[in-house]
Amino acid sequence: MLIKIQIIIGTLSLLLMFITFELIRKGRLREEYSILWLFTGAVTLLFSLWPEYFLSKFITRITGVYYLSAVVVIAFIFLLLIVLHFSVVISKLANWNKDLAQRYALLELEFKELKSQFPSPEASSP
């Protein structure tokens, strides 16, 4: 029973790391955001390779939960961290986006005013 779960979780973590790696390679995910994902994959992989070690040395001593639940708990904590991290990133981007929109509008107004002071090129060319 345990070995089945180990294989499933091991495959999933390898898949997660592979997808993350591919996303970075194709430029779809920025490196700074990928570290947490890679770390999550690595920890769950280690977990699937040596469950006894983690169970005896670490998890059960702290929480007393069984292997699968332990994995779920760990994964959940990581997901929480990642979601929180994304909220921070989105807030930062939203703020930059707002600043850019304002700056763009101010520049456009300035540009139109400046443009209206000059005759159009068609009128001035011979």
Next chain:
Amino acid sequence: MEDYEKKFNSVEAPAKILIIIPAYNEEGSVGEVVKEVKQYLPQVETLVVNDGSKDLTSEKAKASGAVVLDLPFNLGIGGAMQAGYRFAYEKDFDIAIQVDGDGQHEPREVQKLLEVLKSQEVDMVIGSRFTGDSEFKSSVMRRIGISILSKAISTIVGQKVTDPTSGFRAVSRKAIRLFALEYPQDYPEPESLVLLHKAGLKIRETPVQMKERVSGESSITTLRSVYYMVKVLLAIVVDCFKKVHS
């Protein structure tokens, strides 16, 4: 002190005043508001901040003779007003006055705000619906909401503020600078009072008359006012702990 003397009393350099009119889908009223402002205050410049409207707000405002700042998409009232303050800051205006584009603020009342701002040497004057001879009517729920909010804000800023959600307000150069750098985005009217207080700037209120809306709907409906109030209270509590950057 000397700054104010120079700005307000000397003949050669009268205060440069900007009226900022934030407008989102207000094609039915924005033109009238601009015309009225120009009628009562011929010397001031009028800036309409078109907050990504999908109707003819921008065209109507331009036709009525205002300078129009077109935001590329809707930023909300906070983002739109900050764009206006940034304009005021960069173009060296001494005073900026917010007048809503829906027509509920009376342009002829602007003079009252200006007088208080100049004579009392404060950094923001709020036109209040609830002090003095104002006859503004609103729903019971909204009144209760505003009175609770008013108590909370009054406690935080250490002086009585009867109408913290009023968008009818005049600000000094110092406040323009502060708002150009940092302006609350979620509930800008009440939150900006906390920001001003934390930056050590002074606030006054003066009674004004307000009209019923010419067009458009209030962003605060009766049903939502309780939810709105809870969120605003939460936001201003958080604001109390925020760092002021400038």
